[in-house]
Every structure is written in C-alpha cells, then in structure tokens.
Amino acid sequence: MAAMEASINSFDAGYMQQFKNLPEKYVKGMLNGIVMFEIAVTRLDGKYKISQGKSDADKNSVMxxxxxxxxxxxxxxxxIMREEYS
Known part of the structure; x- marks a missing residue:
C-alpha cells in the first residue's frame, strides 16, 4: 500500500484524496492485480516532434x-523549430 501511495503522490497527487476514500476491500482487490517492477535503463533513444502534422501557418505561429x-x-x-522548418 505504501508503494502505491508513493506512486500516486509522485505521478498524480490530485488523485490521493479519492484513493483514500475508496473502500479497503476494493483497494486490496485492485492491488492484487498490480505488479510493480524496476528496470535498469541501459540505453535511451530520444526523438522530438514539433508540431508534426500541423499546417505551415500553425507551425509559424507557434514558432x-x-x-x-x-x-x-x-x-x-x-x-529549434526555425532550424527544423526553415
């Protein structure tokens, strides 16, 4: 339960009050279906997409x-947008 509360506080703190108001039986049942795990990141590939699929006018306005x-x-x-779209 502590790990779940820590996760909620970290990723969706606004949900904590609602979570605390859920029936205990319901929460325990849901927690039985959740598996927590940790992954060691060995490589990270990144990509950026800026205003993909937007019109030139929209891109220029944002830029x-x-x-x-x-x-x-x-x-x-x-x-970066100017470099990408010019």
Missing amino acids: ESLLESKDSTIHRLGE
Whole structure:
C-alpha cells in the first residue's frame, strides 16, 4: 500500500484524496492485480516532434510565439523549430 501511495503522490497527487476514500476491500482487490517492477535503463533513444502534422501557418505561429519568450528554454525551442522548418 505504501508503494502505491508513493506512486500516486509522485505521478498524480490530485488523485490521493479519492484513493483514500475508496473502500479497503476494493483497494486490496485492485492491488492484487498490480505488479510493480524496476528496470535498469541501459540505453535511451530520444526523438522530438514539433508540431508534426500541423499546417505551415500553425507551425509559424507557434514558432514566432516561442521566439518572443524571455524564458531561454522556451525561446530555444522556437529556435529549434526555425532550424527544423526553415
């Protein structure tokens, strides 16, 4: 039960109150169907997709908005879009 509560707090804290109000029998039954496991990550491959499937007008609008940001991370994303779509 503690592992489940830790998981809820980590990934969906807003659900904790609802979880605590569930009947104990129901929770125990559900927990019997949940298997927790740990995986050692040996490789991580990443891919980014920026506004895939959007019109050129939509892409340009998003890019311009991002480029106007004073937040360096958001601004950099706009630069990446400009590099990708120019």
